[in-house]
Amino acid sequence: MLLTNLILPGRGTQKIFDVDVSDSNSKIISIKPTTTQPQTPPSRVVPTLCHPHIHLDKPFLLTAHNEGEELPNYHDLAPEDGSFAEALAKTGAAKSRYTAADLLHRGSQLIAQSIQAGVTSMRAFVEVDRVAKFLCVEAGVELKRKFREQCYVQLCVFAQDPVIDDEKYGTENRKLVEEALRRFRDRIDVLGSTPYVEGDDEKQRRNIEWAVRLAMEHGLHLDFHLDYNLKPNTKPMIWHVVEVLKRSDWTRQAKGKTVVIGHCSRLSLFSTDEMEKLAKEIHDAQLPISFVGLPTSDLFMMGRPADGDWGGSRPRGTIQVLELIRRFKLSACIGINNVGNAFTPWGSLDPLRLASLGVGLYQAGTPQDAELLFECVSALAQDAIGLQDIVVRSLEEGATALFMVVTNEKTIRINGNDTGIAARKRLSVADMVWDPPELGQRRVIGKVKVGSQARE
Numbered sequence: 399m400l401l402t403n404l405i406l407p408g409r410g411t412q413k414i415f416d417v418d419v420s421d422s423n424s425k426i427i428s429i430k431p432t433t434t435q436p437q438t439p440p441s442r443v444v445p446t447l448c449h450p451h452i453h454l455d456k457p458f459l460l461t462a463h464n465e466g467e468e469l470p471n472y473h474d475l476a477p478e479d480g481s482f483a484e485a486l487a488k489t490g491a492a493k494s495r496y497t498a499a500d501l502l503h504r505g506s507q508l509i510a511q512s513i514q515a516g517v518t519s520m521r522a523f524v525e526v527d528r529v530a531k532f533l534c535v536e537a538g539v540e541l542k543r544k545f546r547e548q549c550y551v552q553l554c555v556f557a558q559d560p561v562i563d564d565e566k567y568g569t570e571n572r573k574l575v576e577e578a579l580r581r582f583r584d585r586i587d588v589l590g591s592t593p594y595v596e597g598d599d600e601k602q603r604r605n606i607e608w609a610v611r612l613a614m615e616h617g618l619h620l621d622f623h624l625d626y627n628l629k630p631n632t633k634p635m636i637w638h639v640v641e642v643l644k645r646s647d648w649t650r651q652a653k654g655k656t657v658v659i660g661h662c663s664r665l666s667l668f669s670t671d672e673m674e675k676l677a678k679e680i681h682d683a684q685l686p687i688s689f690v691g692l693p694t695s696d697l698f699m700m701g702r703p704a705d706g707d708w709g710g711s712r713p714r715g716t717i718q719v720l721e722l723i724r725r726f727k728l729s730a731c732i733g734i735n736n737v738g739n740a741f742t743p744w745g746s747l748d749p750l751r752l753a754s755l756g757v758g759l760y761q762a763g764t765p766q767d768a769e770l771l772f773e774c775v776s777a778l779a780q781d782a783i784g785l786q787d788i789v790v791r792s793l794e795e796g797a798t799a800l801f802m803v804v805t806n807e808k809t810i811r812i813n814g815n816d817t818g819i820a821a822r823k824r825l826s827v828a829d830m831v832w833d834p835p836e837l838g839q840r841r842v843i844g845k846v847k848v849g850s851q852a853r854e
């Protein structure tokens with residue numbers, strides 16, 4: 399397969415290349431400057447994308463139009479007040495309707511549409527608790543196998559429900575999560591937990607301690623949904639996570655395993671001093687902690703007016719990802735989290751649109767900002783979840799290809815008719831982030847070749 403007329407990363411937007419990729423094994427046979435005069439605008443090659451945090455079992459609940467099919471519907475579970483408590487309750491109720499066929503159906507839609515957008519790796523959360531039991535993990539394992547040449551699905555066994563608080567079936571849930579780690583040990587890579595669903599601070603701390611211990615026992619990466627609030631009077635749990643990781647000697651005892659903190663909107667209330675202290679603690683102990691901003695969910699969930707207020711003033715908070723990276727030298731990226739459910743009814747699966755949202759959200763308007771935002775949904779996302787040596791994305795002669803080509807149209811078409819008006823070209827990474835190309839203009843070349851450490 400000869401791809402012609404390409405702008406390649408790091409080689410300027412003026413030089414055009416041809417890349418020859420083997421049809422049989424996706425190896426890159428050659429990369430050479432284009433010699434013929436192209437008749438069409440050049441295409442731009444960029445790295446493929448990564449979802450560092452996405453829920454595989456609960457997408458599209460609100461938009462699952464399955465009338466007349468042997469699949470469940472969830473229309474009656476649409477949000478009524480849009481609150482966080484309601485989202486937990488309604489999504490919990492949806493869970494009792496899950497079937498294997500339904501999970502495979504919605505999960506396949508999620509992965510396939512992500513691949514269309516250029517995603518070749520993801521951390522996929524699958525819940526285990528007294529209602530779902532192992533149904534979501536089983537579907538995850540099957541989906542991981544089904545898409546393995548196109549997208550590496552790193553599975554995270556996820557405790558969305560309490561595992562400590564016995565007024566909310568904590569012990570029962572905890573035992574099931576522990577059983578899932580044993581039963582699916584060769585298929586999963588991550589343990590995920592949600593301390594804030596526990597009854598009080600003490601139980602949150604025990605949730606964190608349990609998760610750290612369990613992840614170390616099983617040699618897994620760890621992922622917390624943490625400090626998902628904008629309440630200055632609540633005690634941020636991030637300090638306890640840092641303390642427990644240090645006390646457990648995670649850096650040495652769990653070598654190569656990462657710890658990801660999702661949401662953490664409470665950090666947006668930190669003073670500069672507090673942020674410096676947090677960064678220093680993480681750096682001093684060499685803790686492999688990364689922060690994942692989940693802005694589409696945060697915007698929706700955190701933008702609540704005060705009680706009795708008409709709602710004109712809505713403080714919203716999401717971690718300021720670019721400052722974490724640049725100023726505090728922390729590892730950070732951004733993720734989609736949820737689509738089409740009560741936690742996040744809006745948004746798409748496209749990481750480039752998320753990066754684009756970041757331009758406005760983080761007030762990040764320079765081309766360099768756009769390039770960093772692109773990295774937040776590609777290389778930095780992959781690093782955060784420990785996949786840098788697992789999914790190899792390459793554009794070198796002799797290597798297995800894995801990159802995305804974004805094509806440029808010559809003219810604008812309306813209703814299929816050529817207007818003769820020259821189409822705008824996207825040649826730089828900033829062009830992609832400021833106004834992302836349609837999915838139909840994107841194409842992933844090559845296949846996912848996982849490194850030897852990968853659990854397949």
Ligand SMILES: [Zn+2]
Pocket residue numbers: 451453623660735736
């Ligand atoms: Zn999440």
